[in-house]
Amino acid sequence: MVSSSVVFHPSAYLLKSSDFSDQSETAADYFSRSNRRGSIVSDTDDGQGLNSLEEKSEKSHSEIFSRPSSRNSISVTPLSGNSSRRGSGDGSILVDPDASLSELRDIYDLKDQIHDVEGRYMQGLKELKDSLAEVEEKYKKAMVSNAQLDNEKNNLVYQVDTLKDVIEEKEEQIAEFYRENEEKSKELERQKHTCNVLQHKLDELKEGLRQRDELIEENQRMQENIDSITKEVFDLQETINWKDKKIGALERQKDYFDCIKNERDELREELADLKETMKRGEKHGLVIIPDGTPNGDVNHESVVGAITVVSQEAAQVLESAGEGPLDIRLRKLAGEKEELLSQVRKLKMQLEEERQKYSKSDGMNPDIIGLENGSDLQLIELQRDANRQISEYKFKLSKAEQDITTLEQNIGRLEGQVARYKNAAENAEKVEDELKAEKRKLQRELRTALDKIEEMEMTNSHLMKRLEKMKANRTALLSQQ
Template identity: 50%
Template sequence: MGTQGTGRKRSTKKDKSTAEDDALNLIAREAEARLAAKRAARAEAREIRMKELERQQKELSDDDERMSVGSRGSVRVEDRDYLEKGSRAASSLTAATLTSLGGTSSRRGSGETALAVDAETSIREIKDRLTEMEEKYRKAMVSNAQLDNEKNNLMYQVDTLKDSLMELEELLSESRRQYEEKVKEFDREKHTHGVLQFQFNEMKETLKQSEELLNEIHQLRMKQEGFVREISDLQETVEWKDKKIGALERQKEYSDAIRTERDELREEVVTLKDILKKHGIVLGPDLNINGDNGEAEVDGPPSGDSACQPAQDSQISPTEGNSVLEIRLRKLVDEREKMIEQVKKLKAQLEQKSQKNGSDSNSSPDGEIFENGNDPNIMELQRDSSRQMSDLKFKLVKAEQEVTALEQNVTRLEGQVTRYKTAAENSEKVEDELKADKRKLQRELRSALDKVDELESNNSHLSKRLEKIKSSRGMAQTP
């Protein structure tokens, strides 16, 4: 009953977890869809703002050009008016001074020159001031245009930073949600890891117990084999004793039968003696038959069967090491190379001798001609070389056979080593997989924590930057 109740509880928990996971997945999908829509709207708004800013910048540049052209024309007109006014004032001053003074010619000439010099200096000062004011006005217009552009750029940057801040906040919330999911998954994996570790420890204990039991069984088998050998030895000794006792009993029965026959014969001899005495017949010393001459003792040889012990065949399996095999292989390869070199040398010698013999036969004045072109020395050399070649070929084939046998032994030993290695690896596979899962979960947790820290640092940096931009904007707005 308890097991059924626990099973039902687990099923309800699983259903709840699956329903929660489905709901969370739906919420996440809706949030992602909203995020995508917001990003698309922001991208469109950015494009529109960029177009408006470009248009405003073009208009401002056109206005600046127009203003600069207009200011130059107005300055030129004002200069002309001012020069005309100055000339008029100078003429009026000269006329007034001339009429007022009306003096002598010397005083009139000095006054005209002084007034002309004053008018020229004042005109020059006015021109310099005008140029300075024009430069200041132009600089002020340029600075105003630059400040306006900077203001628009800063407003655009503020908007983009707000958008990026909102995106980062959404990413932060998403990363926190993922972090919580990863933490939950890590807890689940940790729990499963603990359960598997407990099961692994139990399996280890059972393996240790099974190994101990196997060792005990092996020891008991060894003891049992010793007891069996002792029992077989005792049985053999008992059988030998039984056989000896049987032989002694048979010998005793035979001796008892002989004794009874002897006693009967003695009794008959005594009766016959008595009968002969009654008849008056006296027996000689030769015919004195007495049973006291000696008792016939029949000592049969003991028929003891010799117990033959079974011979135990001890098979010794020589374990050849890899080093011994490599040494033998190297030796065989060296011998093969030496044989090949000897064959090549013999062939070269044969060719040289055949060439020499051919040259001698050609250069001989007597012109010795052998039948069918066969020299006995060459024939002997050819026979020796063919015999050596056959011996070398036989040795080579034998060496190749030994090499193949050694290679087969090496492959067999390598197969045994691989089987042992696979058995050892399979025994450690479960533990390695558990460790790998644990490391993977720890890596994911660390990466999630690093991502959260990075997003928080970016958020703080952006907030500080936004505050700086707001403060600079406030300082720019204040006159």
């Protein structure tokens, strides 16, 4: 029955072997492609590919294992039909022996082919089982790796969300820092403007201090001038006092000289009277005065028997000489004359001494000489000059006192200005110190804010790089799918 089935249906077995070889080749290609695909696809694609691969492998197995049975059934049915036809025909038709031998050869050839096909089929089935085991192992590994990748993906998504939150917080902080930086910059600009205004005020105060120093120096110079003027005034006062004393001394000396002059005039008059009297006496023989008698010394000798005739004035002079003889009276008058002449010589010597003293002191020789000569006009002129100098010195003194009063007022005003400028300078220095401290504080805060901003920018750039890297990985995975 096997032989009849083999003889009449060889094409069915050939189709069966070719179909099996085609199925084995398609399965091998499919598994090789699935292996290559599983090495590069993502987790989702691996799961879908493995599911489709499993379905296809099951389908191919069902087809492979179902096709031989159907083909056998198909091949058996025609063989049975043929056998029935042959059995029915055995009784009616005789079989050719050559044809039967060729059919037997064909049958044996078909058997050999069937054995080869069955061997290849079993070998392909074994290979399919091995590849299926490998695919299942790969599928398990792919599932594990897919689970790991899914976990890593979830972790990365969580990290991305966390980093997004951190980036948003950092952006908010950076915006806040920028806002604070702008406020600090505005405050710094205001402080700079205030500092410039205060610097301008400070320059003005420095200029005021410079003017104050100049005024102080001018005040010192004026004080020195005042001291020199005061000293000059004192010198002028001393000079005026000395002039007053000198004028008083000159007035006293003038009075003394007037007295001396009056006495001299009186003595001259008396001397002239005496000379006149003596001349009259000589004429009348009363007194003989030799020509060579020095210093007016007269040797009075009585002339006996001479007649003595005197005038009334001479008689009065002789009576003033006292009682006694005429020669005694004349001797008395000569002694008085000698005394008067000695007093005149003494007064001349004193006058010469005074003249030398005053000539040594202030060179007033012409005036004293004029006084010695008895010039009242020169004395009056000297007094006028002295009075004029005194009036000039008094005018200078009053003017100097006015200048001193004005300078004292200026000194008081300048001292007040100096005090005000000093207070303003101290206040400006305090404000400048406060502004410098505030400026340093703002600069420290600005540096701190800039450092924080730089740190945030670095963190932001680092996070952006990580985010870009994650996006690149994600796009690569999506492109591979």
